[in-house]
Amino acid sequence: MTEAILATQGISKSFGALKASDDVSIDLMAGEIHAIIGPNGAGKSTLIKQICGGLKPDTGTVKLLGEDVTDLPTELRARAGLGRTFQISALAMEDTVLQNAVLGALGGQGNPWRFFKPVLKDQDLLDTAMEALERVGLQDHAKTRTAELSHGQRRQLEVAVALTLKPKAFVMDEPMAGLGTEGSKRLTEFLGDLRHQAPILLVEHDMDAVFALADRISVLVYGKVIATGTVEEIRANKDVRDAYLGDEA
């Protein structure tokens, strides 16, 4: 059996009486897109925080490439190969698009302790950043202030920054959020290819995208995984239909 690239093993997290994660075990295999769906308040964001760092599970472990990363802070998980995108774009708005991508490249390179040479004269960083921008189609906007980008372009940049890290696994929190039909379609295509570079744990509300992309889907309700399976299995699952999908499937 091949080992999962990324896995949570029985993680639970409570806030007072609220069980935000209840014995959640999810794994991400090489080359796949594993989507996590569920109604609002199901604990998806809490789960992501526990996977990426920032929130420590009460019990259970998070493993990346077989290593236990449960106790690592966010930045060390990123160094270990976790590439994350945010639901609400977390970009340096005052900086240019290129600077945001270079920041990612700098993180990937791991040494920000250089105080003299201009960062935008570092050819290695520039190459990595430009390559990522080209892949998402933002190369012509490199010099644009990020604040001036459209919402869709910010979503693209969000993905580009994650790309610069050359991660071993992606964790994407609603990358389609706020994108129009056209934008969603393009990003869906893009993610479809990206899975071959590194598998993607995808939290997404856009069901068209999820059904088009996911190799496996896990459904989270009240902090619990009520089902995991292929698109067909999930569509056919009665519990899932009752709890979440309703008529959509």
Next chain:
Amino acid sequence: MTRETLFNSAALAALALVPLWAHFSGEPFTVTLATRAVILALAAVGLHIALGLGGLVSLGHAVFFGIGGYAMGILAHHAQTYTPLMEWPFVIEGTKSMPVIWLVAVVLSSVVAYFIGLLSLRTSGVYFIMITLAFGQMFFFFAISWSAYGGEDGLSIYVRNGFPGVNTLVPIQFYALCFVILAAVMFFAARLQRSPFGLALNAARQVPDRVETVGLNPMRLRLVAFVLSGAITGLAGALFADLNRFVSPTMFSWQMSGELIIFIILGGLGRLYGPVVGAVVFVALEHILGDLSDYWHIYLGVLLLGVVLFARGGIIGMLLGREVAHD
């Protein structure tokens, strides 16, 4: 050349030429005033690295200013009284040499900034302001009760300290020394702003979450910025004490910390030349308005209110508009 670089060059040229003109037209007091402005500008450029780049509103930067001041005061005091600073386990003598004093000022401020940063950077926002203020007050009251070095009265130094090849007793020569230091520090600060560290620090101010998720530690970036910032303000403190040939607990006061912030806001937050323009304008106003009334701070208050309400980018922002992203 953009309008911004044009303005900056003009500001720097004015700083170089006006005192020179004052010197030749026999107005040494103006030279001294300019020296005061340049040294305060240096202190505020130090704060700019923490506040402007790092977003750290430190209301305790007088700590470093005071440490620089007392480093100068204590070393020179022992040199002029021919008493060693300490005798056990090894003898340390005082000194009247500026380079040595500066080194001590910078090292001490850095070490103190490291420990203050380590504790206060765990907090943010209003709590960070309060905890840095608290550290400032600790040092202030310590200095007041430190009777070995003058306590409340401070320490007077009879003769200004020396620098090889410069007659520091001549106002224009001491001014030139301070100006060169300011220019050199600004050169490095400008490089820093564009360096990998500068990019990461700037991002840590805007989106700390992002910085973490690309594998960098925002806290460590801020800590290093805080140390660099403290070191520069400490150096300015040593120069300031040398200018006045006097150091007192006032250098540690929270009003001093507040003035450094005022320089930055007055001149323009986020811009390297902001603290410089702010300090120069402040010193000029202090002089001009001070002649008009003992209560000149009222006018300063009105001016500050105006700047904060109507010109968020400070004086430079008013003249040049919002800063464009650097390329």
